[in-house]
Amino acid sequence: MPGEGRDGGPRVTVEVLNASGKPGLAKTATRLLRRAGIDVLTFRNAPDSVGALDSTRILVRRGGSPVGERIRKALGTGRVAVEPDARRLLDASVLLGADFAPPRLEFHP
DSSP states (O other): OOSBOTTSSBOOEEEEEEOSSOTTHHHHHHHHHHHTTOEEEEEEEOOTTTOOOSSOEEEEOSSOHHHHHHHHHHHTOOEEEEOOOTTSSSSEEEEEOTTOOOOOOOOOO
16 A cells, blocks of 8 residues: 555545445445545446445455454445455455445535
């Protein structure tokens, strides 16, 4: 995890995949994570092969569980699992489940 994030902590890069079945959650989660100083590289719906998830999963691809805990804290939910994957050029994959209930965010024009 080279570099430093906007919040002064180590730079963390993630992808956000909506596996909840509720439209728009990946974009909302991206805003929450970015406000917490986490770099979101991509956000989109999860592939059909993942299916609908009841609970949010945070899969740490590089680093250890502190990376996942930082993401979990920013989202307010999620189970952290360390599943290294050197093919992915990011620190974690976030799979949003139906339990993800974000707070109402203020939008600026």
